[in-house]
Amino acid sequence: VNNTLCPLCNGKPELLFDGGRDYFVAGGRSADFEVxxxxxCKTGFTMPQMSDRELLxxxxxxxxxxxxxxxxxxxxxxxKYRQDxxxxxxxxxxxxxxxxxxxxxxxxxxxFLDAARKASFDVDGIEQSAKGVxxxxxxxxxxxxxxxxxxxVFERKYDVVVLRHVLEHLNSFRxxxxxxxxxxxKEGGILFIKVPNxxxxxxxxxxxxxxxxxxxxxxxxxxxxxxxxxLASTGFDGITAIYEVIPSAxxxxxxxxxxxxxxxxxxxxxxxxxxxxLPMQYPILQMCCLTLSCFGTGRLxxxxxxxxxxxTSGGQRND
Ligand SMILES: [Zn+2]
Numbered sequence: 001v002n003n004t005l006c007p008l009c010n011g012k013p014e015l016l017f018d019g020g021r022d023y024f025v026a027g028g029r030s031a032d033f034e035v036x037x038x039x040x041c042k043t044g045f046t047m048p049q050m051s052d053r054e055l056l057x058x059x060x061x062x063x064x065x066x067x068x069x070x071x072x073x074x075x076x077x078x079x080k081y082r083q084d085x086x087x088x089x090x091x092x093x094x095x096x097x098x099x100x101x102x103x104x105x106x107x108x109x110x111x112f113l114d115a116a117r118k119a120s121f122d123v124d125g126i127e128q129s130a131k132g133v134x135x136x137x138x139x140x141x142x143x144x145x146x147x148x149x150x151x152x153v154f155e156r157k158y159d160v161v162v163l164r165h166v167l168e169h170l171n172s173f174r175x176x177x178x179x180x181x182x183x184x185x186k187e188g189g190i191l192f193i194k195v196p197n198x199x200x201x202x203x204x205x206x207x208x209x210x211x212x213x214x215x216x217x218x219x220x221x222x223x224x225x226x227x228x229x230x231l232a233s234t235g236f237d238g239i240t241a242i243y244e245v246i247p248s249a250x251x252x253x254x255x256x257x258x259x260x261x262x263x264x265x266x267x268x269x270x271x272x273x274x275x276x277x278l279p280m281q282y283p284i285l286q287m288c289c290l291t292l293s294c295f296g297t298g299r300l301x302x303x304x305x306x307x308x309x310x311x312t313s314g315g316q317r318n319d
Pocket of ligand 1: 006007008009010011038039040041042043
C-alpha cells in the first residue's frame with residue numbers, strides 16, 4: 001500500500017525506483033533507498049527521510065567537496081568557476097561602482113570563494129565541515145564560519161548569495177531560501193543556484209546510477225519548473241535558467257553503471273568506455289551531452305533576484 005506523501009506539498013507521488021544505494025562514497029555497501037517524484041510540485045525526494053544527525057555518517061571527511069582534485073579535473077573546475085562568476089557579474093548593476101559582496105553557503109574547501117575574490121568580489125561564507133573551513137583559511141587565507149546551511153544567522157546583507165550543490169542536501173531548503181531572501185540579500189540582490197537536474201536524459205538513462213542522485217546525501221531532486229515555483233513563492237523573480245553540460249559527471253555515472261549494474265549491454269558498454277583515459281572520455285562525452293542537451297542536461301543553474309520585502313508595519317504600502 002502506498003502511503004507516501006510528498007514532503008513539500010502533500011501530493012501523491014510516484015515511485016521512480018527502489019533499491020538505490022550509496023554508490024559514490026560507500027561503494028554500494030549501504031541500505032536501500034527509494035526515489036519518488038511528485039507530479040504536483042514537480043520535485044523528487046529520497047525515502048526513507050533521515051534526520052541531519054542520521055545523515056552525518058554518510059559524509060566522510062573525504063566527501064568530494066573536501067577532497068583535493070588536482071590536475072586536469074581541477075583545471076576544468078577552475079574554468080567552471082570563472083564561467084559562473086561572469087554569469088553573476090552580467091546580472092549586477094555596473095553603475096554602482098562599489099565592490100560587490102558575495103556570500104557562499106557550503107563553501108567546501110573555499111576554491112569558489114578564492115576564484116570570486118580574484119574576480120574582485122568581497123567574499124564571505126559558511127561551511128559545516130571543520131576540515132573545509134581549515135583548508136580555506138590555510139590555503140587561501142579566507143575565513144569562513146563553521147555552521148550548517150539549515151540553521152545560521154546572516155550578520156549582514158549581500159549583493160550575491162551562492163548555493164552550489166547545496167539545496168539538494170537540505171530537508172529545509174525552502175526555509176533556507178526564505179532566510180536568504182529575508183536576511184541575506186539586499187533588495188534586488190542576486191541568488192545563484194546550481195543543482196543536479198532530474199528532468200534530464202542523464203537521470204532517465206542512468207536511473208539509480210546517475211551521479212546527480214548521490215543517495216542518500218541528496219534528499220531532494222529538482223526540476224526547473226519545480227524549483228522556479230519554490231523561488232517564486234519565497235520572493236524571487238527575474239529567473240534565468242541555464243543548462244550545463246558536465247562531462248565529468250556523465251563519466252561518473254558511466255563508471256557507476258559499469259560497476260554496479262547487474263548485467264546487460266549497457267553495463268558492458270559502460271565498462272568498455274570506462275577503460276579510456278579521462279582526457280579522452282571528456283571530449284567524447286562533451287559532444288554526446290551537447291547533442292542530447294535538447295532532452296535536458298544533468299545540471300541546472302537558476303539565477304534570480306530578491307524582490308523587495310513586504311512592509312509589515314507602519315501602514316506604508318510597498319507598491
Ligand atoms: Zn509535491
